[in-house]
Amino acid sequence: MRRVAPSARRFLGRRKGVLVRLALWSLAESGQAFLVGYGVAHAVDAFLAGDTRRGLLWLAVALVAVLSGAPVVRGVFAQLAGLTEPLRDGLVRHAVDRSMARAAATGSGGTDRAAVSRLTNQVEIARDSFAGLVLTLRSFVFTAAGALLGLLSLAPALLVVVLPPLAGGLALFLVTLRPMAAAQRRALAADEALGDHAARSRAALRDLTACGTGPEAERRGGELVADAAAAARLLAGWAAVRTAALGVAGHLPVLALLAAVPWLRGRGVSAGVLLGAFTYLVQSLLPALHTLMTALGTAGARLLVVLDRILGPDSAPVPMPMPERVPVPVPVPVPAARDGVRPTPASPAAVGADRTGGADPAGGTDPLGGRPADVRLPAGDAHRASGRPAAAVELRSVTLSYGVRAEPVLDSLDLNVAPGEHLAVVGPSGIGKSTLTRLIAGTLAPSGGEVRVAGRPVTGRPTAELAALRVLVPQEAYVFSGTVGENIAYLRPDACRAELDAAARALGLRPLIERLGGLDAPVRPAELTHGERQLVALTRAYLSPAPLLLLDEATCHLDPASEARAEEALARRPGTVLVVAHRLSSAVRADRVLVLDGVEAVCGTHEELLDRSPLYRDLTGHWHAGPLGQP
Numbered sequence: 001m002r003r004v005a006p007s008a009r010r011f012l013g014r015r016k017g018v019l020v021r022l023a024l025w026s027l028a029e030s031g032q033a034f035l036v037g038y039g040v041a042h043a044v045d046a047f048l049a050g051d052t053r054r055g056l057l058w059l060a061v062a063l064v065a066v067l068s069g070a071p072v073v074r075g076v077f078a079q080l081a082g083l084t085e086p087l088r089d090g091l092v093r094h095a096v097d098r099s100m101a102r103a104a105a106t107g108s109g110g111t112d113r114a115a116v117s118r119l120t121n122q123v124e125i126a127r128d129s130f131a132g133l134v135l136t137l138r139s140f141v142f143t144a145a146g147a148l149l150g151l152l153s154l155a156p157a158l159l160v161v162v163l164p165p166l167a168g169g170l171a172l173f174l175v176t177l178r179p180m181a182a183a184q185r186r187a188l189a190a191d192e193a194l195g196d197h198a199a200r201s202r203a204a205l206r207d208l209t210a211c212g213t214g215p216e217a218e219r220r221g222g223e224l225v226a227d228a229a230a231a232a233r234l235l236a237g238w239a240a241v242r243t244a245a246l247g248v249a250g251h252l253p254v255l256a257l258l259a260a261v262p263w264l265r266g267r268g269v270s271a272g273v274l275l276g277a278f279t280y281l282v283q284s285l286l287p288a289l290h291t292l293m294t295a296l297g298t299a300g301a302r303l304l305v306v307l308d309r310i311l312g313p314d315s316a317p318v319p320m321p322m323p324e325r326v327p328v329p330v331p332v333p334v335p336a337a338r339d340g341v342r343p344t345p346a347s348p349a350a351v352g353a354d355r356t357g358g359a360d361p362a363g364g365t366d367p368l369g370g371r372p373a374d375v376r377l378p379a380g381d382a383h384r385a386s387g388r389p390a391a392a393v394e395l396r397s398v399t400l401s402y403g404v405r406a407e408p409v410l411d412s413l414d415l416n417v418a419p420g421e422h423l424a425v426v427g428p429s430g431i432g433k434s435t436l437t438r439l440i441a442g443t444l445a446p447s448g449g450e451v452r453v454a455g456r457p458v459t460g461r462p463t464a465e466l467a468a469l470r471v472l473v474p475q476e477a478y479v480f481s482g483t484v485g486e487n488i489a490y491l492r493p494d495a496c497r498a499e500l501d502a503a504a505r506a507l508g509l510r511p512l513i514e515r516l517g518g519l520d521a522p523v524r525p526a527e528l529t530h531g532e533r534q535l536v537a538l539t540r541a542y543l544s545p546a547p548l549l550l551l552d553e554a555t556c557h558l559d560p561a562s563e564a565r566a567e568e569a570l571a572r573r574p575g576t577v578l579v580v581a582h583r584l585s586s587a588v589r590a591d592r593v594l595v596l597d598g599v600e601a602v603c604g605t606h607e608e609l610l611d612r613s614p615l616y617r618d619l620t621g622h623w624h625a626g627p628l629g630q631p
């Protein structure tokens with residue numbers, strides 16, 4: 001109250017004209033209230049005295065008073081707008097100014113999410129509550145004054161009966177105001193905290209999922225919901241107490257008057273005066289009191305609380321715990337290769353090492369022990385001859401439909417990719433290339449068949465275990481707010497600076513890092529181009545210890561030279577690469593190419609496919625001719 005009062009005084013001080021006009025209309029309203037009871041009282045007395053003409057005249061006076069109620073109320077409302085609308089405009093201006101000041105102070109990342117609640121919900125609450133309060137306050141003052149004056153003019157003894165229960169009920173009611181305001185404030189704060197948490201969680205959904213901190217955010221959300229529910233219950237409790245007070249003040253005076261009828265009659269109060277007194281009570285005083293108490297209890301408390309939130313000291317949003325980094329699990333070791341070379345996760349020594357080292361290039365076998373893989377539709381499982389290492393990727397009769405009745409995107413697809421092999425996947429748009437990578441990544445479950453990575457079924461495997469088996473880089477690369485170093489080391493938190501530097505150099509990320517101000521410089525994802533984001537994501541994948549790298553058009557925003565550099569670096573990284581190619585050069589660089597063509601699929605080297613696959617010939621023709629046709 002102390003914080004809000006000066007602003008309220010200034011606001012009302014500037015609108016004296018409106019207040020005076022409102023008072024005049026309210027005076028007319030109280031005159032009308034006075035005349036209703038006065039007319040009824042005298043009409044009844046006149047009828048009882050046998051003077052019908054005078055009785056009818058007084059009834060007519062009461063009727064005119066009742067009918068004049070509508071224009072009087074209209075006049076009151078017309079003046080009311082002169083108070084409520086400037087209040088709303090002022091509050092909106094203030095909320096916007098404060099929010100802008102906060103955004104300017106905290107930088108571009110510092111959004112004030114509670115401002116939305118202040119600008120919409122809270123300003124409207126303030127406006128409605130203020131309107132209700134002004135209406136009822138002045139109605140109560142003028143109506144009660146008119147009614148009490150009427151009671152006094154009819155018989156002063158009436159006030160002795162009516163005033164004590166009235167005052168008692170009012171006092172009881174006033175006692176509830178302070179705790180009610182506190183409960184209201186708590187309910188609003190809980191509502192804001194919940195809204196803020198929901199907005200932050202929605203914005204950080206990917207981070208939460210990636211870091212596995214969804215349950216923590218859910219738990220915090222649950223606490224906030226429970227908090228908001230408790231606050232609402234407390235508020236409802238006080239509302240019940242207030243309703244009880246209202247009952248006492250609203251109905252006890254009528255009962256008291258009824259009980260006091262013999263006493264009043266004994267003091268010479270006529271039946272007409274008694275009826276007039278009841279009319280004042282039932283028609284004017286008690287409805288006005290009822291409305292006042294309801295308005296003070298709800299609108300008044302709400303107005304004070306909301307004004308304090310908008311005009312009072314700046315309140316910081318409740319912080320949400322940031323997702324913690326989950327340690328990347330130890331990678332599943334890739335089985336020993338045929339030539340005894342065990343592919344290891346990327347290490348300083350391994351980074352940049354010749355992938356063909358020690359292998360027999362002429363033999364066409366994979367240097368890390370892989371053998372040329374085969375793909376057949378629908379049957380085939382040739383890799384499972386005894387003694388062979390598990391395939392890096394193995395699809396057994398995999399079928400995938402996106403709906404129960406939908407045509408399958410992939411139908412009984414068998415595929416073996418050997419450890420260390422570099423496979424390019426090509427096919428027309430919408431044929432199922434991304435679907436295939438998602439199936440292999442384990443983020444999509446097949447409708448039929450089985451998908452294995454490094455010999456392990458991936459369907460239903462926990463995210464942390466999948467992260468150890470493979471890394472998927474989608475077309476829309478994901479960069480989070482943090483430093484460059486944190487972004488690229490995300491899948492390899494133990495990487496030293498030399499490793500980060502080597503990876504950045506290998507992928508061509510150095511110029512961006514230098515421009516941003518080094519590995520410790522903050523990254524604002526929105527300020528990076530698509531290509532820069534892809535480079536960051538590719539460097540992150542390069543450093544990942546996962547033995548299988550899935551690139552789903554992950555280089556589509558890079559220029560051909562940067563793409564070639566990135567793909568070559570990724571191919572040198574120990575492990576298996578499956579790349580959804582969008583340029584001919586990607587296919588040519590791969591050991592083998594998988595051509596998806598409807599539910600058909602054919603696999604072979606670039607040269608073989610030029611011979612065997614009309615679709616592949618078509619695609620390479622387009623690549624040569626089209627805007628992306630850099631081989």
Ligand SMILES: Nc1ncnc2c1ncn2[C@@H]1O[C@H](COP(=O)(O)OP(=O)(O)OP(=O)(O)O)[C@@H](O)[C@H]1O
Binds near residue numbers: 428
């Ligand atoms: N979540 C989904 N729900 C329903 N249908 C889907 C869903 N995702 C993909 N599809 C459909 O599955 C088919 C294969 O989609 P997919 O994204 O795998 O193709 P793609 O070869 O990667 O295409 P592009 O080269 O255009 O990225 C398309 O017809 C697509 O509309």
